[in-house]
Amino acid sequence: MDLSALIAAAWEQHADDAEATARRIAEMLPQVQAAADVPPFAALLAHVYGEHLGQWPQALALLARLRGVAGEDATAQAAVLRAERTLRCASGDASALDDLSTPDRAAVLAGTAAMQLGRGQTEASAQALDAALALAEGGLPDGSPALRALAVAGNNIAAELQQHPHRSAADTALMLRAAETGLRYWSRAGGWLQVERAEHRLGSCQRAAGRHAEARDSARRCLAVCEANDAPDFERFxxxxxxxxxxxxxxxxxxxxxxxxAALAHHAKLPTEEQAWCQQELAELQAAASPPA
Incomplete structure (x- = not known):
């Protein structure tokens, strides 16, 4: 199995056993031999060792070993730097943002917000996200890694909080703010697919918050993106x-x-492996269509 496949497998398996995945990551590190492999590996490493395990020193030690592989490649070096500073910031190191450019500070704070939420630190997550957004308001250049960092953090925070059965008012406000952030920054950092899914995430979060008219409007925009881009049945469902x-x-x-x-018609066209991802939505459609007992 090549490195990209190993990284993909680790992402799929890490939530079930983060400790075992962390050990595999350490074992995989010698296979990272090209600068192009550094950014995806650094992202996986920081997520598992930081957000899931809080093993800050171990993560930083492994990232230090990646610097030699990154060499003079600016993209790889920047990925290692952002991962290191995000881990330091999330662990409480007040100096982690020192000497960074504004876009890099925004990217680090966005990653910190997602990492802190994963560690159960909701208030700290909200503060970090707000700080990242405040920096971004000053303007981020096209192509800045901070755009994607904000998009990913917004989506991940919103998705996590949407699953919480007992959200406080502050949790709900953060969920909505994060979903809006995901949409706003995927509109600059991604393609139509990311925008469409961000609209879906926002609508789902608005519905979870009881904002039904806003959720319907987001659903309509989500569908409009699908129709404008000849989206596959999976997205249209x-x-x-x-x-x-x-x-x-x-x-x-x-x-x-x-x-x-319309949803059921698209679902009927999906292969079995894609239908497996639709079970929750399908059950809700069927329940909503059933007459009350």
Whole structure:
């Protein structure tokens, strides 16, 4: 298995056993021999050792070994630097942001926000995200890694908080702010697919917060992106499914039925492996269509 496949497998497996994944990461490090391999490996390493395990010294020691592989490659060196500073910042090192440019500080703070939420530090996460957004308000150049860092952090924070069954008012506010951040910055850092999924995430979070009219509007924008880009059935299923349940939330039964039928039509075209990702939404559509007992 080549390195890219090993990294992908580690991402898939790390949530189930972070300790074992961390050991595999350490074992994989000698296989990182090209500068192009450094950024994805550094991101995985920082996430598992930092967000999941809080093993800050171990992570920093492994990242230090990547500097030799990065060599003079500016992209690889920058990836190692951001990973190191994010780990230091999340661990409470007040000097971690010293001597960084504004875009790099924004990127580090965005990564810190996601990492702190994963460590259960919601208030610190909110503060870090707000600090990153304040820096970004001054303007980030096109192509800046901070754009993607903000997009990824916003999406990840929103997705995590959306799953929490008992959110406080502050948690809900952070969830919505993060989802809006994801959409705003994927619009600059990604393609139509990332924008469409960010719209879906925002709509799902708005619905979770009880903002049903806003959620319906986000679902409509999500579907419009799908239609404008000839999206595959997989993406269209989720867009129609979200639109259906938001229509039902607002008491629009004809709108619900039309969107539900469209979602089911797209679902019927999906291969089995893709249908497996749709079970929750499919169950909700079927439950919403059932008459009350």
């Amino acid at each position: 989720f867009a129609h499914a979200l639109l259906a349940v938001t229509q039902r939330d607002l008491g629009d039964e004809p709108g619900f039925s039309a969107a539900r039928d």
